Amino acid sequence: MEENKIYLSEKEMPKVWYNILPDLPEPLPPVINPKTRQPVKPEDLAPIFPMSLIMQEFSSERWIEIPDEIIRAYKIYRPTPLHRARNFEKALKTKARIYFKNESFSPPGSHKPNTAIAQAYYNKIEGVKRLTTETGAGQWGSALAFACKIFDLECVIFMVKVSYHQKPYRKLLAQSWGATIYPSPSDKTEFGRKVLSHDPNSPGSLGIAISEAIETAVKGEDTKYSLGSVLNHVLLHQTIVGLETKKQLELIGEKPDILIGCVGGGSNFGGFIIPFVPDKIKGKSIRFVAVEPKACPTLTKGLYRYDFGDTACTTPLLKMYTLGHSFVPPGIHAGGLRYHGDAPLLCHFVKLGLVEAISYYQKECFQAGLLFAQTEGFLPAPETTHAIKAVIDEAKDAPEGKVIVYNHSGHGYFDLSAYEAYLEGKLEDFEYPEEKIKEALKDLPEING
Numbered sequence: 533m534e535e536n537k538i539y540l541s542e543k544e545m546p547k548v549w550y551n552i553l554p555d556l557p558e559p560l561p562p563v564i565n566p567k568t569r570q571p572v573k574p575e576d577l578a579p580i581f582p583m584s585l586i587m588q589e590f591s592s593e594r595w596i597e598i599p600d601e602i603i604r605a606y607k608i609y610r611p612t613p614l615h616r617a618r619n620f621e622k623a624l625k626t627k628a629r630i631y632f633k634n635e636s637f638s639p640p641g642s643h644k645p646n647t648a649i650a651q652a653y654y655n656k657i658e659g660v661k662r663l664t665t666e667t668g669a670g671q672w673g674s675a676l677a678f679a680c681k682i683f684d685l686e687c688v689i690f691m692v693k694v695s696y697h698q699k700p701y702r703k704l705l706a707q708s709w710g711a712t713i714y715p716s717p718s719d720k721t722e723f724g725r726k727v728l729s730h731d732p733n734s735p736g737s738l739g740i741a742i743s744e745a746i747e748t749a750v751k752g753e754d755t756k757y758s759l760g761s762v763l764n765h766v767l768l769h770q771t772i773v774g775l776e777t778k779k780q781l782e783l784i785g786e787k788p789d790i791l792i793g794c795v796g797g798g799s800n801f802g803g804f805i806i807p808f809v810p811d812k813i814k815g816k817s818i819r820f821v822a823v824e825p826k827a828c829p830t831l832t833k834g835l836y837r838y839d840f841g842d843t844a845c846t847t848p849l850l851k852m853y854t855l856g857h858s859f860v861p862p863g864i865h866a867g868g869l870r871y872h873g874d875a876p877l878l879c880h881f882v883k884l885g886l887v888e889a890i891s892y893y894q895k896e897c898f899q900a901g902l903l904f905a906q907t908e909g910f911l912p913a914p915e916t917t918h919a920i921k922a923v924i925d926e927a928k929d930a931p932e933g934k935v936i937v938y939n940h941s942g943h944g945y946f947d948l949s950a951y952e953a954y955l956e957g958k959l960e961d962f963e964y965p966e967e968k969i970k971e972a973l974k975d976l977p978e979i980n981g
């Protein structure tokens with residue numbers, strides 16, 4: 533019998549994360565302090581992050597050891613299996629071999645705990661008592677709630693309002709792990725109240741929720757903020773996904789031709805591809821494809837400029853493809869992909885031509901997700917269906933033996949209302965909101981570089 537799943541034993545799980553910063557062909561543009569207009573210093577970030585994570589953010593060490601306590605927590609669900617999608621291949625009548633790295637295997641159901649566990653741990657050892665965060669579809673919020681429970685921290689979550697109502701079960705999951713969770717914009721923060729006074733029906737956005745979470749962290753005692761994507765240290769923690777995938781492919785003698793992942797802030801895709809990027813820099817033929825929604829087309833339609841990570845302009849300035857920090861994307865069901873910017877590292881890869889980016893409408897993605905569920909059984913998260921749609925397109929006219937690998941970033945069992953809307957024909961596709969994006973791009977700060 534042919535194998536369907538490639539497992540690693542717990543002993544084979546990587547004990548280090550891979551930091552690509554020292555191996556980049558060109559250095560990453562610095563993060564800028566908006567007040568001084570100079571590169572940020574570690575102490576600038578100290579009000580919101582613990583020093584160990586700040587040091588990881590700027591580290592020039594290639595391999596960063598994973599502490600034993602984190603390894604122990606990872607072992608609740610790691611290593612995750614790499615699957616061969618044979619039935620999906622058959623349905624597509626493709627000559628390609630398709631694999632997926634199953635990050636939906638974690639208790640919260642996505643890749644997000646890979647960094648949530650690490651962040652909760654480093655905050656804990658530095659004496660922090662409470663973490664605040666934002667969440668889109670609730671995947672990140674529930675992952676941080678899970679991690680905070682492991683390390684006995686309080687967890688306060690601002691959840692984008694449209695998802696809070698569309699996806700009550702993720703909220704309940706976070707609450708089951710002991711978190712406090714508010715719909716954002718909320719009346720709990722000054723910024724939330726300001727947004728509500730302008731637009732009482734605001735559906736919310738990740739940018740607004742980040743502002744609320746940062747405000748709560750800065751004003752709270754023994755409280756820090758935790759971000760589920762975008763920053764270097766988040767992508768660093770997610771490299772465990774790519775490192776495992778690399779080992780698993782080597783075990784079966786497969787050489788990937790293309791790696792695919794969906795992109796919200798860039799953490800699952802970043803962590804998946806980063807261990808393979810040096811091979812491409814050295815000339816190996818391998819493609820990396822980032823997939824985003826047409827309703828929030830950051831990499832495909834955004835400008836490569838310095839911008840704030842949040843709507844209230846409280847974060848440092850990041851050089852990234854951006855749709856403008858005031859852009860509120862339409863309320864598509866892939867809530868985790870509704871972010872105006874992207875990880876600076878991933879944007880740097882795109883700028884250097886190392887990564888390609890494409891975008892799809894949500895309905896074609898749900899259709900792809902259902903075909904996958906009907907052949908492989910696993911119901912993907914709406915975010916993940918974007919990667920699956922790209923897999924289908926890549927598999928279509930593939931030559932014999934092409935190896936396609938994608939990151940199955942999460943399951944969709946708490947997103948059944950989205951599938952219901954799709955199955956009942958109630959789901960809308962949103963045209964690229966060109967006018968709204970043009971408007972938001974006018975607010976970009978002027979920074980050279």
Ligand SMILES: Cc1ncc(COP(=O)(O)O)c(C=O)c1O
Pocket residue numbers: 642643668669670671672760761762794795796797798799800801867868869913915916941942943
């Ligand atoms: C299942 C899933 N996939 C992908 C994403 C997108 O985030 P990122 O680009 O940081 O991986 C999210 C975000 O919430 C998610 O929940």
